[in-house]
Amino acid sequence: MTALSNNQQKIAKRIDAGTAVEVWRDWKWQVRHAITDISTFERLLGISFGEDERKALEETANRFPLRITPYYLSLIDAKDIWNDPIFMQCFPSPAELQVEPDDMEDPLAEDADHPAPCITHRYPDRVLFLVSNVCAMYCRHCTRKRKVGDVDSIPSEAEVIESLDYIRENPQIRDVLLSGATRSCSPTTASTGS
Numbered sequence: 001m002t003a004l005s006n007n008q009q010k011i012a013k014r015i016d017a018g019t020a021v022e023v024w025r026d027w028k029w030q031v032r033h034a035i036t037d038i039s040t041f042e043r044l045l046g047i048s049f050g051e052d053e054r055k056a057l058e059e060t061a062n063r064f065p066l067r068i069t070p071y072y073l074s075l076i077d078a079k080d081i082w083n084d085p086i087f088m089q090c091f092p093s094p095a096e097l098q099v100e101p102d103d104m105e106d107p108l109a110e111d112a113d114h115p116a117p118c119i120t121h122r123y124p125d126r127v128l129f130l131v132s133n134v135c136a137m138y139c140r141h142c143t144r145k146r147k148v149g150d151v152d153s154i155p156s157e158a159e160v161i162e163s164l165d166y167i168r169e170n171p172q173i174r175d176v177l178l179s180g181a182t183r184s185c186s187p188t189t190a191s192t193g194s
Helices: 006-015 027-032 038-045 051-063 070-074 078-083 085-090 157-168 187-192
Strands: 119-123 126-130 175-179
Touching: 006 038, 006 070, 038 051, 038 070, 119 157, 126 157
Parallel strands: 126 175
Antiparallel strands: 119 126
16 A cells, blocks of 8 residues: 655644554545644644634634545645645635625525425436535535535434435436535435435
């Protein structure tokens, strides 16, 4: 198995000094150790934000949560984070709190095409089944980031079953796209219900 890069080794040791290559490459370990706060981000990447920067970033992360796996963290250039594309993709920007009059709460108008709790049905032969409100990494460009990590939007088992019933009752549906980052539907319930 290929050795970890220097940056991966540093981050792995800061998480747990005994982290082995096999553990680092385990997606479950990556998700379990996802970084969700600014202090941990700074410590693992070996950087420090200024007081004003930190305050603005924390305010943004309170509205739009931070979540990044150690692997993606290891791809960030700590020497030039403000110009790093991975940093810009995963780290909350205070600019996200600037809401303009023309901004839309639901930019893809998915709520209008919502016939069942976890379903968006816009096209006749396909539906989007929203299976989780938690992703391994919260992308800043996500069109559903208004709901990402929102524990209040987790549906009941009955809502999941209602969504599965909707799919069964509509034979024109031939594609079911599974997606995360909004309403959380139990994967075990979804897989045993069909």
